[in-house]
Amino acid sequence: MNPARLPNIILVVMDTAAARRCSVYGHQRETTPGLERIAREGVLYHSCFATSPWTIPSHLSLFSGLYPSEVGSEDRGNQVPEAFHTLPEVLGQLGYHTVGISCNGLVGHQRGFDVFYDMDTPFWSEGYHQDKFNTQFIRQATDRELGRLWYHLQYVVQKKRYLFPIQNVLERLYRKFCMDLYYKTSGATERSFKIAQYLIKKYQGKKPLFLFLNLMETHWKYNPPPSFHNIVDIPLSERKKLYQYDHQDFYITNLPSDTMEKIYLLYEQGLYFLDQKLLDFYNFLEVQGVKDHTLLAITSDHGESLGEHGLWGHLFGLYNEVLQIPLVIKYPAGLAGTGESRRLAQLHDLFATLLDAARSPLPWPHSSRSLLSASRDYVFAEHYQNVGLQAIKKRVPDYQPRPFMQPCRCVIDEDFFKLIEWADGRLELYDLNRDFEENRDLSQISDQSPRIRALHSILGEKLGAFRENA
Numbered sequence: 001m002n003p004a005r006l007p008n009i010i011l012v013v014m015d016t017a018a019a020r021r022c023s024v025y026g027h028q029r030e031t032t033p034g035l036e037r038i039a040r041e042g043v044l045y046h047s048c049f050a051t052s053p054w055t056i057p058s059h060l061s062l063f064s065g066l067y068p069s070e071v072g073s074e075d076r077g078n079q080v081p082e083a084f085h086t087l088p089e090v091l092g093q094l095g096y097h098t099v100g101i102s103c104n105g106l107v108g109h110q111r112g113f114d115v116f117y118d119m120d121t122p123f124w125s126e127g128y129h130q131d132k133f134n135t136q137f138i139r140q141a142t143d144r145e146l147g148r149l150w151y152h153l154q155y156v157v158q159k160k161r162y163l164f165p166i167q168n169v170l171e172r173l174y175r176k177f178c179m180d181l182y183y184k185t186s187g188a189t190e191r192s193f194k195i196a197q198y199l200i201k202k203y204q205g206k207k208p209l210f211l212f213l214n215l216m217e218t219h220w221k222y223n224p225p226p227s228f229h230n231i232v233d234i235p236l237s238e239r240k241k242l243y244q245y246d247h248q249d250f251y252i253t254n255l256p257s258d259t260m261e262k263i264y265l266l267y268e269q270g271l272y273f274l275d276q277k278l279l280d281f282y283n284f285l286e287v288q289g290v291k292d293h294t295l296l297a298i299t300s301d302h303g304e305s306l307g308e309h310g311l312w313g314h315l316f317g318l319y320n321e322v323l324q325i326p327l328v329i330k331y332p333a334g335l336a337g338t339g340e341s342r343r344l345a346q347l348h349d350l351f352a353t354l355l356d357a358a359r360s361p362l363p364w365p366h367s368s369r370s371l372l373s374a375s376r377d378y379v380f381a382e383h384y385q386n387v388g389l390q391a392i393k394k395r396v397p398d399y400q401p402r403p404f405m406q407p408c409r410c411v412i413d414e415d416f417f418k419l420i421e422w423a424d425g426r427l428e429l430y431d432l433n434r435d436f437e438e439n440r441d442l443s444q445i446s447d448q449s450p451r452i453r454a455l456h457s458i459l460g461e462k463l464g465a466f467r468e469n470a
Contacts, residue, residue: 006095006208007332008200008294009354013062013212014274015055015104016219016314018303019048019324021268029231031271034279035298035328042296042330042338045371048345049379049412050302053314053322054387055106058301058347059214063087063110065351065368068382069463078108085362087351088112091210094358097203099126101195102214103181103188109133113212117195119188120179121171124195131155131164183243185216186225189274193281200288210354217274218304220247220313222266224273231272232265242266247313248392252399264306282330292333295357297350300325308437311404315388318381318410318420319438329371332357336372343375344414375414378458382409384467409466411459419455421466427452 019025022032024039025046051061056078057068064071064080065087072081080086088098089112100109100116109116115126116133123129138151156164181188192213203209217224221243226236234242242263249255278298285291305311308321327345329336335357352368369376384407392399406423416432429442429452442448 006358007335008209008211008290009091009096009358010196010209010211010294010296011213011350011354012278012296012298013059013214014218014271014278014298014300014326015214015216016302016304017271017274017300017326018218018306018321019300019326020303020321021218021271021306022326024328025326029268031231031268032275032326034275034282035326037279038282038296038298038330039328039340040338042328043336043371044340045327045329045345046340046342047416048299048325048327048347048349049323049381050300050325050347051381053302053316053318053381053383055104055301056108057382057385059107061346061348062301062350065348065365067348067367067380067463069384069467070365070367078106080108080110082111084365086110086112087354088210088212090355090360090362091358093362094360095208096210096358097207098210098212099199100212101192102212103185103192103216104214104219105181107214109136117192119192120175120181122174122178123167123171124198127161128164128167131159131161132168134159181216182219183221183223185219185221185223185270186273189215189217189277193277196281197284197288200285200290204288204290214301215274215277217270218267218300222263222270224266224270228269228273228276231269232262234262234266238262239266247315247388248395250312251392251402252396260307260312263312267304267306291330294330295332295335295354296330297327297354298329299327299347299350301347309404313388315391316383317404318383318408320418320432320436323381323410329353341371343371344379344412345369345371345376346379349376377414378462379412380410380459380462382463383407384409407467409459409463411455411462413455413458417451417455419452419459421456421459423466427456429455 021027023030024032024036050058052058052068060071060080063086064084092098092112098114100113103119115129117129135155138148196211302314303322305321309319314322349369352364352370355364356370356372389401389405408422410420412418418430418432420428427443430438
């Protein structure tokens with residue numbers, strides 16, 4: 001396809017946004033009216049699931065089109081191995097200018113991005129961020145300060161980037177004294193959208209854009225701007241006390257219920273703030289005249305437990321509060337219809353879907369299914385590396401793990417039955433048609449034995465032998 005005719009592709013990850021806390025999915029408080037507006041002009045996917053309950057493996061699935069065990073994400077850090085193509089890499093080959101904008105430091109600079117913005121920076125220049133990327137090798141090249149200085153000087157002179165060292169020092173000071181992405185998320189979110197708008201204007205009519213944004217409003221610490229208080233109004237002085245806690249405290253000290261209720265409401269307030277910024281951005285696309293020539297996909301990398309199953313955060317388990325994620329896609333005009341879809345979908349299906357929308361002649365992995373084609377029969381999710389328990393044991397070395405703190409994996413079939421397998425061999429079965437909250441385990445009901453055997457066999461065929469440790 002002629003690059004001039006390719007649609008812009010904008011992929012927004014609302015980090016840690018759980019579908020069940022979104023009013024567009026039926027939540028009782030109005031948390032996502034903006035997403036509802038966008039969904040009316042696009043497609044709302046009711047049954048989209050993450051491949052993992054935490055950031056690194058989910059993003060590697062998204063960028064590779066593979067399941068975590070296929071890409072080896074539990075073992076390889078936050079980079080897609082060179083054996084696999086990445087989404088920005090393929091889109092770049094099709095003629096896209098590929099830009100990543102991330103508020104989450106765990107999201108890796110994947111191959112194929114022309115520019116990648118980490119949002120704990122005061123600089124917007126694409127040249128500066130390209131300089132940062134080009135000098136990443138220096139940290140691995142030597143651990144001696146003089147050696148690193150020499151490499152930097154060589155780069156600056158050869159590329160004539162004389163302002164880069166000064167900017168780099170200023171950025172380090174900015175990170176140390178002005179910006180903490182986990183506490184000051186709203187500023188990073190607003191700046192992310194401003195950069196996205198700047199890039200859309202810059203490249204409009206010149207080159208198709210692939211923009212990836214990761215936004216942290218629903219990631220702990222939940223810290224919406226004080227001016228947003230339609231759901232909960234908690235003074236900053238009281239917020240500081242709440243922010244002293246962390247997910248591990250929930251399991252070690254049993255936090256008071258009134259404390260947890262305030263924390264949960266702050267989560268929803270952050271979601272509402274992010275939703276309003278998304279709507280503002282959507283309106284910008286319309287005013288700019290690019291909305292009908294843009295594919296806008298809004299989703300999450302995983303959800304968040306907010307008391308369900310006695311859990312908080314996304315450290316443990318594969319229950320639907322961490323697995324079901326929002327997915328709204330506004331397709332370019334004429335590419336797809338509008339409405340609601342209940343087909344099974346997964347986060348990494350966006351790999352195939354975006355390449356399909358760009359009419360890519362290159363094949364995509366079998367594990368990724370385009371949402372513009374036939375439905376999938378199963379979805380799978382994995383959680384092998386137990387980072388949550390490791391974090392708890394750093395604080396309490398003799399802590400006795402609870403059953404839900406084990407590695408696990410699951411399968412959901414097209415009849416919406418879900419089987420969870422734990423590392424100790426336990427199985428749980430849920431009928432998501434009647435029990436989406438997973439309150440009634442059917443694994444001990446004799447009539448369900450054939451279904452359990454069938455699902456367990458499929459789980460083993462797809463994901464292989466269970467790996468207790470990565």
